[in-house]
Amino acid sequence: MGYLHAGHQSLISRARRENDLVIVSVFVNPLQFGPQEDYSRYPRDLEHDCRLAASAGADIVFAPPVEEMYPHPIRTHVDVENLGDFLCGRSRPGHFRGVCTVVCKLFNIAQPDKAYFGQKDAQQLAIIRQMVADLNIPVAVVPVPIARDSDGLALSSRNVYLTPEERSQAPVLYRSLQQAKEMFAAGERDCSRIKAELTRSISAVPGTTIDYIEITDLHTLQPVAHINASVLVALAVWFSNTRLIDNIILAEE
Amino acid sequence: MGYLHAGHQSLISRARRENDLVIVSVFVNPLQFGPQEDYSRYPRDLEHDCRLAASAGADIVFAPPVEEMYPHPIRTHVDVENLGDFLCGRSRPGHFRGVCTVVCKLFNIAQPDKAYFGQKDAQQLAIIRQMVADLNIPVAVVPVPIARDSDGLALSSRNVYLTPEERSQAPVLYRSLQQAKEMFAAGERDCSRIKAELTRSISAVPGTTIDYIEITDLHTLQPVAHINASVLVALAVWFSNTRLIDNIILAEE
Numbered sequence: 001m002g003y004l005h006a007g008h009q010s011l012i013s014r015a016r017r018e019n020d021l022v023i024v025s026v027f028v029n030p031l032q033f034g035p036q037e038d039y040s041r042y043p044r045d046l047e048h049d050c051r052l053a054a055s056a057g058a059d060i061v062f063a064p065p066v067e068e069m070y071p072h073p074i075r076t077h078v079d080v081e082n083l084g085d086f087l088c089g090r091s092r093p094g095h096f097r098g099v100c101t102v103v104c105k106l107f108n109i110a111q112p113d114k115a116y117f118g119q120k121d122a123q124q125l126a127i128i129r130q131m132v133a134d135l136n137i138p139v140a141v142v143p144v145p146i147a148r149d150s151d152g153l154a155l156s157s158r159n160v161y162l163t164p165e166e167r168s169q170a171p172v173l174y175r176s177l178q179q180a181k182e183m184f185a186a187g188e189r190d191c192s193r194i195k196a197e198l199t200r201s202i203s204a205v206p207g208t209t210i211d212y213i214e215i216t217d218l219h220t221l222q223p224v225a226h227i228n229a230s231v232l233v234a235l236a237v238w239f240s241n242t243r244l245i246d247n248i249i250l251a252e253e
Numbered sequence: 254m255g256y257l258h259a260g261h262q263s264l265i266s267r268a269r270r271e272n273d274l275v276i277v278s279v280f281v282n283p284l285q286f287g288p289q290e291d292y293s294r295y296p297r298d299l300e301h302d303c304r305l306a307a308s309a310g311a312d313i314v315f316a317p318p319v320e321e322m323y324p325h326p327i328r329t330h331v332d333v334e335n336l337g338d339f340l341c342g343r344s345r346p347g348h349f350r351g352v353c354t355v356v357c358k359l360f361n362i363a364q365p366d367k368a369y370f371g372q373k374d375a376q377q378l379a380i381i382r383q384m385v386a387d388l389n390i391p392v393a394v395v396p397v398p399i400a401r402d403s404d405g406l407a408l409s410s411r412n413v414y415l416t417p418e419e420r421s422q423a424p425v426l427y428r429s430l431q432q433a434k435e436m437f438a439a440g441e442r443d444c445s446r447i448k449a450e451l452t453r454s455i456s457a458v459p460g461t462t463i464d465y466i467e468i469t470d471l472h473t474l475q476p477v478a479h480i481n482a483s484v485l486v487a488l489a490v491w492f493s494n495t496r497l498i499d500n501i502i503l504a505e506e
Contacts, residue, residue: 075335076353076387081328100329101388108389134329135354136361 002026002063003043007147007155009056011116014144016057023110024053026063031074032098043160062110069105078104080134083127083221087234088245091211099124100131107137115139120146120154122232122247126221146246148174154246161242169205170244173237176201177248180233184250189227191215202237211236211243218249228252255279255316256296260400260408262309264369267397269310276363277306279316284327285351296413315363322358331357333387336380336474340487341498344464352377353384360390368392373399373407375485375500379474399499401427407499414495422458423497426490429454430501433486437503442480444468455490464489464496471502481505 004026015022026049033039046063053061077097083089084096107115117125129141147155152174153167162170176198183194198213213235216223224231227250234247257279268275279302286292299316306314330350336342337349360368370378382394400408405427406420415423429451436447451466466488469476477484480503487500 074387076331076333076384078329078331078388081330083328105387105389108391111391131329134327134358135331136358138361138364 001028001042001157002049003045003157003160004049004052005147005155005157005159007118007120009052010147011118011144012053012056012058014142015114015116018142019114021060022058023060023062023112024049024058025106025110026053026061027069027102027106029069029098029102030066031070031102032095034092034094037092038158043157062106069102074101077101078131078135080127080130083123083130086216086221086223087123087212087214088236089123091236096124096127100127103128104131104135104137107139112139114142116142116144118146119143119249120156120245120247122234123221126219129219152178154244156244158242158244162239166207166239166242169207170239172202172205172208173235173244173246176235177233177246181248181250184227191223191225191227191231194233198233198235202235207240209238211238215250254281254295254410255302256298256410256413257302257305258400258408258410258412260371260373262305263400264371264397265306265309265311267395268367268369271395272367274313275311276313276315276365277302277311278359278363279306279314280322280355280359282351282355283319283323284355285348287345287347290345291411296410315359322355327354330354331384331388333380333383336376336383339469339474339476340376340465340467341489342376344489349377349380353380356381357384357388357390360392365392367395369395369397371399372396372502373409373498373500375487376474379472382472405431407497409497411495411497415492419460419492419495422460423492425455425458425461426488426497426499429488430486430499434501434503437480444476444478444480444484447486451486451488455488460493462491464491 012022012024028042028044030039050061078100079097080100089096117128119125125143132139132141151171153171179197179201180194188194195213199210202208202210214223216232218230218232230249230251232247232249236243236245265275265277281295281297283292303314331353332350333353342349370381372378378396385392385394404424406424432450432454433447441447448466452463455461455463467476469485471483471485483502483504485500485502489496489498
């Protein structure tokens with residue numbers, strides 16, 4: 001989606017270390033934005049993207065115009081059942097269908113051996129993995145850990161929308177996930193108690209609106225009530241008009 | 254789908270002439286059968302298929318068990334909008350979604366340079382072409398003309414379901430399409446008049462039930478009322494419990 005930052009660069013450097021040729025796609029995909037979403041105002045800066053991609057070791061930046069990706073209205077869609085219904089899918093209907101369709105196209109165009117996706121979009125990662133398995137797409141999906149600012153805020157192209165005040169408040173997301181980790185380490189396994197604690201911390205910040213705080217199975221993304229295997233703690237929170245997501249994996253030994 | 258006949262062999266021989274390596278997939282795909290359809294009784298004979306494939310020049314027959322193609326219930330589906338709503342799609346909801354999904358899987362497994370599809374399944378061919386274009390699948394789709402018995406009946410694995418009497422009646426489909434061709438050659442461009450004539454011919458055969466007789470645009474499969482570009486004349490007719498399809502292209506100069 002472009003507007004690259006150090007998070008994307010960590011994907012590129014990792015790919016650089018593990019492959020002979022590294023292609024970075026930069027494409028703000030209209031298919032994955034809802035009619036009320038920020039497609040037209042989504043930040044774009046291709047020159048900046050090319051510089052960051054090159055400095056992280058990319059060989060090629062593939063930045064097609066929309067007319068090249070969709071020369072006529074697209075009639076074919078790739079959809080993954082169930083996995084797209086929870087979490088971000090609830091407030092963004094059709095979003096993951098748009099993601100799957102464009103990723104399928106990009107895979108067919110570039111035919112990569114490996115594809116690097118950030119763990120930050122945990123649901124996207126789970127859905128892409130399911131699509132790759134179900135459709136026998138000949139690519140290895142490599143997850144890359146979330147890159148964070150020094151105060152813990154997950155790097156995101158949408159962070160530029162934040163006012164200075166919101167920017168100073170936003171690390172509450174990371175701190176609340178750390179709280180979840182500590183509760184888990186102390187033996188807490190009841191998801192409602194963990195979620196209540198996170199809700200309390202985040203709601204204490206004025207101007208925030210919680211979209212969701214959810215604890216789910218790592219692969220199926222089905223919400224769980226009690227933790228007895230590794231889980232994903234995922235959240236999405238609005239800071240006035242800006243929606244940020246973050247997550248953490250709680251791993252059972 | 255297997256149960257190969259000379260029609261499939263014409264695809265294989267054509268592929269043999271134009272390629273270094275020829276793979277034939279034999280897979281009765283449960284995903285493309287409706288709950289009331291003939292999945293379990295669909296004819297199967299893998300040994301026979303292997304002999305016919307080899308004699309037509311195939312190098313490999315890929316005949317996976319269902320558990321290999323669908324190791325767990327599949328969650329990902331590939332669907333082409335609109336093109337699947339007419340003709341066979343009307344009486345077989347979900348059929349083309351099942352076809353697209355399995356063909357997408359087979360393309361990813363075999364990674365062919367070219368893929369040969371029979372013109373007999375004209376709607377399937379149009380849908381596959383749309384899918385390949387929309388998803389940038391790196392394969393050239395090659396259409397192969399319909400193979401027919403000496404009396405004109407289009408070869409089909411389902412012909413084995415016909416009683417001897419039905420078998421003797423079934424060439425009415427081909428004869429009616431020839432009628433359409435003659436009317437077209439004589440200058441007729443009004444689709445309702447052509448369809449009325451075909452309906453009359455086919456209905457005259459006792460025991461037949463017309464599913465559809467349609468004249469459509471060659472690429473979009475949208476029904477047309479008046480012919481002013483090349484069209485597809487397509488029909489589906491039941492002979493008691495057996496549904497046969499056939500079609501012809503009427504080409505404007």
